[in-house]
């Protein structure tokens with residue numbers, strides 16, 4: 001017996017709500033052993049991003065080789081990738097170590113609106129990572145950028161997901177968090193066609209890290225052998241519970257984090 005291992009390859013958010021820290025929390029909450037390779041340090045909080053310090057590609061590669069040569073990684077999930085060179089070493093390591101499942105969250109901009117990666121890095125993600133991805137999870141602006149469209153409207157979400165699948169990704173989940181309305185609907189397109197994954201929209205400003213959390217929750221479930229469509233629906237339900245509990249967590253003065261351990265902590269005491 002060994003625990004299912006999920007590996008996050010992402011940037012650090014020292015305020016703990018997004019990036020690698022969100023990934024580690026979501027993996028743990030969803031039952032996977034959590035490992036992490038850091039691609040960039042950010043100085044950020046719930047108000048914005050104050051600084052970025054990239055990790056050299058050679059050292060990202062060294063971290064990847066350390067982890068992948070020892071741990072039996074079931075799923076590798078990417079988030080912020082600091083440079084085209086980092087994208088290159090991640091794609092190369094995925095191939096060389098036969099990583100069985102790859103979830104790509106094509107992170108471009110933080111909830112605060114601050115840009116996290118360059119256009120060249122986005123190009124590298126499109127060309128080098130998407131063809132190997134089991135699942136890609138863009139939000140609406142990320143889907144538009146990857147496709148070279150001016151925007152992706154709600155009506156064109158299935159078409160955008162289908163178009164992105166032509167880049168070689170097995171499945172695409174276009175996230176509708178940036179829309180308005182009573183529900184927050186995402187669209188999954190896989191071999192079986194399009195599936196709308198909807199949840200009640202929570203009236204809160206505390207959505208820092210929702211994208212990282214959703215992709216990581218799906219990855220943790222895939223690591224445990226849950227089929228993709230079930231994993232996406234279960235992860236979406238978990239994320240919605242975590243967003244609904246975010247105001248109760250009350251961390252920071254801007255867009256606060258979601259409550260990753262909503263199913264674990266006693267609301268009154270903040271612990272299990």
Ligand SMILES: Nc1ncnc2c1ncn2[C@@H]1O[C@H](COP(=O)(O)OP(=O)(O)OP(=O)(O)O)[C@@H](O)[C@H]1O
Nearest residue numbers: 111139175176177178184201202207208209210211
């Ligand atoms: N207020 C909300 N209530 C319920 N679900 C939400 C809300 N905001 C976002 N979501 C959901 O959170 C997930 C992430 O969506 P979003 O489109 O915001 O991605 P993102 O932009 O990568 O994340 P972020 O906004 O944290 O940068 C999606 O499943 C989306 O439907």
Ligand SMILES: Cc1ncc(COP(=O)(O)O)c(N)n1
Nearest residue numbers: 011018019110209210211212
């Ligand atoms: C290091 C890092 N990675 C990713 C995000 C985006 O997070 P999200 O889109 O989930 O809010 C972030 N703010 N910081």
